[in-house]
Amino acid sequence: MVKPTQVTNDIRSLRFRHGEMTQAELAERIGVTRQTVIAIEQGRYSPSLEMAFQIARVFGVPLDAVFQYPETEETAS
Amino acid sequence: MSYEEKGTWVFLVVSVAGYGVYLALVLPQLLNGTPVGEIDYVPAVLWTIGGSIVGAIVLRILVEIVVPSGSTRGDVRDKEIDRLGERVGNAFLVIGALGALVLAMFEAGYFWIANAIYLAFVLSAILSSVTKVVVYRKGVPAW
Numbered sequence: 001m002v003k004p005t006q007v008t009n010d011i012r013s014l015r016f017r018h019g020e021m022t023q024a025e026l027a028e029r030i031g032v033t034r035q036t037v038i039a040i041e042q043g044r045y046s047p048s049l050e051m052a053f054q055i056a057r058v059f060g061v062p063l064d065a066v067f068q069y070p071e072t073e074e075t076a077s
Numbered sequence: 078m079s080y081e082e083k084g085t086w087v088f089l090v091v092s093v094a095g096y097g098v099y100l101a102l103v104l105p106q107l108l109n110g111t112p113v114g115e116i117d118y119v120p121a122v123l124w125t126i127g128g129s130i131v132g133a134i135v136l137r138i139l140v141e142i143v144v145p146s147g148s149t150r151g152d153v154r155d156k157e158i159d160r161l162g163e164r165v166g167n168a169f170l171v172i173g174a175l176g177a178l179v180l181a182m183f184e185a186g187y188f189w190i191a192n193a194i195y196l197a198f199v200l201s202a203i204l205s206s207v208t209k210v211v212v213y214r215k216g217v218p219a220w
Contacts, residue, residue: 005216024147032152035079044216045154 080146081155089206095129166205173197
């Protein structure tokens with residue numbers, strides 16, 4: 001069953017707290033396209049664990065400061 | 078829109094247009110009551126396939142001139158979307174091959190066998206492109 005990701009993230013606010021870093025700058029730092037950063041921010045794409053760590057490292061924060069997962073899993077529709 | 082997504086749109090447009098031209102060349106002959114054994118479909122197949130390849134290259138260049146991409150490099154998300162789209166498209170190739178096999182078993186004319194395979198190529202290209210475009214727009218499913 002196809003379902004949207006339940007992973008949420010704070011990348012947008014982290015970017016602004018880090019010198020108003022642009023999506024293009026973040027994309028270049030982690031080696032992806034700007035469209036992929038946009039898709040991650042909007043919850044349209046779940047990055048791999050490796051990419052998630054790379055993003056957290058760019059901001060110098062632990063992984064769960066960037067990505068969150070709900071405590072109770074919602075019933076898949 | 079990323080470089081890879083633009084390429085998907087170009088492939089979709091060219092696939093539809095190429096098959097549209099083929100149908101415009103062959104369907105009138107079929108509807109006019111020409112016996113299928115006498116329909117001159119081989120040059121139409123070859124020219125529309127060749128034309129689609131050249132058309133895709135030209136259109137790709139034109140799109141990049143009009144709307145240049147920031148980067149021509151794909152990334153891991155592009156690869157995931159490509160893989161998903163190709164998997165959907167491949168299903169239609171298998172269906173087309175099975176259709177052609179059945180037609181051959183029943184000793185159908187070469188015209189019908191060739192057209193079943195050509196239609197499968199086109200449906201595969203269209204379905205894989207549509208899948209990719211939808212996933213680019215709506216998001217990669219988490220399954």
